[in-house]
Amino acid sequence: MSRRASDVYYGHMNTQIVAVDHAVPINVQTAENLSPLIGRTAEWIRENAGVDRRYTSQLNDDPAKLVAGIARPIIDQWGVPDLVIHAGTMPRQLLPDTSVFVMRELGLSGIPGFTVNAACLSFLVAMRTATSFIADGSHQRILICSSEFGTHARNFNQPESAALIGDGAAAMMLSATEMQVGIRHYAMESWPESAELAEFRGGGFKFQPTNPGTTESDNQFHMDGIKLLRFMAPKLTRFLRRFLHDCQLEWKDIDLVVPHQTSGSGMKLLHRLGIPSDKIVDILSDYGNCAAASMPMALSVARQEGRIQVGDNILLLGTASGLSIGAALVRW
Amino acid sequence: MSRRASDVYYGHMNTQIVAVDHAVPINVQTAENLSPLIGRTAEWIRENAGVDRRYTSQLNDDPAKLVAGIARPIIDQWGVPDLVIHAGTMPRQLLPDTSVFVMRELGLSGIPGFTVNAACLSFLVAMRTATSFIADGSHQRILICSSEFGTHARNFNQPESAALIGDGAAAMMLSATEMQVGIRHYAMESWPESAELAEFRGGGFKFQPTNPGTTESDNQFHMDGIKLLRFMAPKLTRFLRRFLHDCQLEWKDIDLVVPHQTSGSGMKLLHRLGIPSDKIVDILSDYGNCAAASMPMALSVARQEGRIQVGDNILLLGTASGLSIGAALVRW
Numbered sequence: 001m002s003r004r005a006s007d008v009y010y011g012h013m014n015t016q017i018v019a020v021d022h023a024v025p026i027n028v029q030t031a032e033n034l035s036p037l038i039g040r041t042a043e044w045i046r047e048n049a050g051v052d053r054r055y056t057s058q059l060n061d062d063p064a065k066l067v068a069g070i071a072r073p074i075i076d077q078w079g080v081p082d083l084v085i086h087a088g089t090m091p092r093q094l095l096p097d098t099s100v101f102v103m104r105e106l107g108l109s110g111i112p113g114f115t116v117n118a119a120c121l122s123f124l125v126a127m128r129t130a131t132s133f134i135a136d137g138s139h140q141r142i143l144i145c146s147s148e149f150g151t152h153a154r155n156f157n158q159p160e161s162a163a164l165i166g167d168g169a170a171a172m173m174l175s176a177t178e179m180q181v182g183i184r185h186y187a188m189e190s191w192p193e194s195a196e197l198a199e200f201r202g203g204g205f206k207f208q209p210t211n212p213g214t215t216e217s218d219n220q221f222h223m224d225g226i227k228l229l230r231f232m233a234p235k236l237t238r239f240l241r242r243f244l245h246d247c248q249l250e251w252k253d254i255d256l257v258v259p260h261q262t263s264g265s266g267m268k269l270l271h272r273l274g275i276p277s278d279k280i281v282d283i284l285s286d287y288g289n290c291a292a293a294s295m296p297m298a299l300s301v302a303r304q305e306g307r308i309q310v311g312d313n314i315l316l317l318g319t320a321s322g323l324s325i326g327a328a329l330v331r332w
Numbered sequence: 333m334s335r336r337a338s339d340v341y342y343g344h345m346n347t348q349i350v351a352v353d354h355a356v357p358i359n360v361q362t363a364e365n366l367s368p369l370i371g372r373t374a375e376w377i378r379e380n381a382g383v384d385r386r387y388t389s390q391l392n393d394d395p396a397k398l399v400a401g402i403a404r405p406i407i408d409q410w411g412v413p414d415l416v417i418h419a420g421t422m423p424r425q426l427l428p429d430t431s432v433f434v435m436r437e438l439g440l441s442g443i444p445g446f447t448v449n450a451a452c453l454s455f456l457v458a459m460r461t462a463t464s465f466i467a468d469g470s471h472q473r474i475l476i477c478s479s480e481f482g483t484h485a486r487n488f489n490q491p492e493s494a495a496l497i498g499d500g501a502a503a504m505m506l507s508a509t510e511m512q513v514g515i516r517h518y519a520m521e522s523w524p525e526s527a528e529l530a531e532f533r534g535g536g537f538k539f540q541p542t543n544p545g546t547t548e549s550d551n552q553f554h555m556d557g558i559k560l561l562r563f564m565a566p567k568l569t570r571f572l573r574r575f576l577h578d579c580q581l582e583w584k585d586i587d588l589v590v591p592h593q594t595s596g597s598g599m600k601l602l603h604r605l606g607i608p609s610d611k612i613v614d615i616l617s618d619y620g621n622c623a624a625a626s627m628p629m630a631l632s633v634a635r636q637e638g639r640i641q642v643g644d645n646i647l648l649l650g651t652a653s654g655l656s657i658g659a660a661l662v663r664w
Contacts, residue, residue: 011468063537094535095421095553096527096653097449104524112520112656114457117429118446125446132464136343138518149537186470188444192436195428202541203426205395205481209534209541209551219541221427321428324444 015131015182017330018078019173021070022300024055024166024287029151031163038159045163046285050264054166054288056151063092063147067169068105071145075106078173081143083133084113087126088146088292089321090153090203091115102145119198120260120320121188122146122292123170124328127316130174131183144172148291153200155220164263165221166288170296181331185247188326189239197228198321229265232319237273239325240317247329251275253313254329256302260318261287261294270317281307294318308332347463347514349662350410351505353402354632356387356498356619361483363495370491377495378617382596386498386620388483395424395479399501400437403477407438410505413475415465416445419458420478420624421653422485422535423447434477451530452592452652453520454478454624455502456660459648462506463515476504480623485532487552496595497553498620502628513663517579520658521571529560530653561597564651569605571657572649579661583607585645586661588634592650593619593626602649613639626650640664 030053031042038045046052057063075081084106086099093101099113118125123146130142147169154162174182201207202219209219244250257275259267261284271277281302283294290297295318302308312332319325362385363374370377378384389395407413416438418431425433431445450457455478462474479501486494506514533539534551541551576582589607591599593616603609613634615626622629627650634640644664651657 059543089427091449091536093531093533093538095530095532096451096524096656098536099450100522100524100527100654100656103522104527109523109525110521112450112457112658113522113524113654114448114450114454116446116448117423118431118444119428122446125444129461129464132461132468132470135468136464138464152537152540152542189442190432190435190445191441192428192432192445193441195432195436198427199425200427201425203535204423204430205484206425208484209546210484210548211391214541216542322432322445324428324432326444 010180010184011135013135013137013176014178014180015134015174016177016179017172017182018175019074020170020296020300020303021074022168022170022297023066023070024168025057025061025066027056028053029056034163038156038162040159048160048264049163050267050284051163051288052285054151055168057149057167063149064098064101064105067145067147067171068102070169071106071143071171074171074173078175079141080108081141081173082111082139083142084108084111085126085130085142085144086115087122087144088148089117089119089122090148090150118320118324119322120291120294121318121324121326123296124316124318124326127328128183128186134174134176140176142174146170146293146296148293150221150291153219153221155217155222158222160225161221161223164289166290168287168290168293168297170293170300172296183328184331185329187243188324190322190324194231194323197231197323198223225263225265229269231323233269236325240273243327249313254279254315255312256281256307257315257317258295258299258302261289261298262319263289342512342516343467345467345469345508345510346512347466347506348509348511349504349514350507351406352502352628352632352635353406354500354502354629355398355402356500357389357393357398359388360385361388366495370488370494372491380492380596381495382599382616383495383620384617386483387500389481389499395481396430396433396437399477399479399503400434402501403438403475403503406503406505410507411473412440413473413505414443414471415474416440416443417458417462417474417476418447419454419476420480421449421451421454422480422482450652450656451654452623452626453650453656453658455628456648456650456658459660460515460518466506466508472508474506478502478625478628480625482553482623485551485553487549487554490554492557493553493555496621498622500619500622500625500629502625502632504628515660516663517661519575520656522654522656526563526655529563529655530555557595557597561601563655565601568657572605575659581645586611586647587644588613588639589647589649590627590631590634593621593630594651595621
């Protein structure tokens with residue numbers, strides 16, 4: 001067998017995305033509203049971050065409640081799942097994991113739940129995991145939820161990253177099918193040598209709130225955008241060339257590219273890599289970067305806008321703190 | 333198909349545990365050392381918690397380094413994995429996820445990594461995930477790492493839970509095989525209505541260090557041992573009856589039970605449920621409860637003590653904050 005690690009092909013039992021939806025908190029923060037907080041003009045924010053507005057949660061908002069609001073009608077339509085996977089970066093609290101609180105909001109009890117964290121690629125990894133769980137015949141229906149409230153971790157002394165982050169949530173139901181749909185090919189790579197280029201140092205063992213050395217900025221998101229882009233650009237070029245080769249597809253065969261909504265420059269990079277602009281789903285300007293929720297939010301928006309047809313080849317593509325690149329080719 | 337969700341049976345490609353090892357920090361804290369910190373006698377600690385000593389990390393210790401120390405020789409012997417899964421509760425830091433830092437310590441780059449969090453069942457969920465990833469032919473070798481430094485989250489005003497927690501790490505290599513070994517049956521259930529009975533409220537969105545309402549105790553582990561046991565006992569009885577029925581096995585067919593090392597009363601409960609005492613791997617007294625690392629640490633100890641033979645039926649069994657119960661029947 002010469003199959004490369006992390007490939008997935010269709011088997012006897014495949015996985016269909018039967019529902020995907022997204023939600024945001026009530027408050028909108030426009031570039032104008034954000035401008036005085038980070039000492040940059042609204043024009044600078046739109047130009048550099050590529051974000052016109054983002055939604056921001058309140059301190060007493062509950063990320064589990066936000067995502068349960070869209071997961072509930074999905075369950076009403078498709079039935080109770082065998083498993084709930086929470087896919088995300090910042091948890092609601094450290095223990096238990098966030099899937100438990102999503103289940104509680106949904107009134108689900110007695111089924112299993114767990115969290116997958118691969119930074120902004122968490123949702124993609126959760127989809128890949130669900131696909132394997134369904135392929136082996138053990139699960140019929142899996143709910144994946146993501147709810148990211150990253151705006152509270154913004155460092156207003158770093159205008160570049162502070163201008164990017166937004167809050168949002170997404171929910172997806174995956175269901176067993178014999179049709180040849182769902183993830184057809186998958187790959188992910190991580191390069192730990194550049195872990196510091198996008199990080200949140202707190203929230204874990206290393207910088208506990210009670211440690212004498214922990215500072216406020218340890219509990220904020222840090223990003224070195226220029227170094228990040230410089231590191232990622234050649235890696236992404238090589239990754240995509242190989243991914244398309246392994247899929248035996250060319251850009252003309254891809255109907256839609258649903259990327260993680262990284263940043264203005266990140267989206268421009270996709271154009272430079274040869275991806276036709278009209279095939280890229282770009283919701284960055286309206287929502288900002290919502291971490292792990294961004295990719296499924298973009299998929300949900302594309303679907304609501306009627307941009308997805310049965311049989312379409314959809315490329316889910318993301319970069320993440322790690323640094324990591326991940327992609328999945330999905331047939332709808 | 334009448335198969336119950338979360339079952340796994342042998343297929344064309346199965347998963348063998350080819351290596352498992354454990355490690356602890358240098359410092360030992362005996363019941364005598366802990367006694368003045370929590371205002372209980374050493375006898376009380378041994379009697380109530382069932383823990384004679386636990387290992388404790390220093391503030392500048394790195395959980396990724398501890399587990400890399402045992403993962404390195406495993407990789408030297410079995411080869412570079414296709415994937416690194418970190419399985420655990422408290423991360424090293426919030427972003428990137430801990431798998432990235434384990435990879436960095438191991439000098440691994442360009443392969444994927446992510447974290448699975450299902451509280452003290454994280455390792456079991458990671459093993460189940462790895463089994464599916466290998467079964468679908470996409471992975472040959474997967475490394476699972478867990479490194480838990482929970483002693484820093486002890487609340488010394490809650491002697492019961494403070495007496496339980498210890499630090500430790502475990503690493504396991506899983507490899508594709510056509511032999512009928514590895515996870516043969518698996519189940520997990522979560523009951524969110526009792527999430528508060530064992531929790532760590534901080535470390536996430538709800539009680540951020542910068543929130544005005546966040547207190548020191550929000551960044552410590554809380555447990556209501558009596559209510560926990562009262563809730564768990566009937567659930568565990570029912571779960572195990574059903575699990576053995578689904579496996580078509582009786583206790584006499586199980587060669588070894590490797591439980592999560594919950595607490596003295598948790599271990600006593602297993603005896604009361606009819607599990608023969610000599611089949612239970614009990615390392616609680618020597619290591620305490622090391623969260624997600626406890627179960628693989630116990631498996632590693634049992635293996636080093638020569639308690640595992642080829643062909644043995646091994647029951648991995650755990651309860652977790654959630655509250656959750658999970659189990660896997662593994663043929664060695």
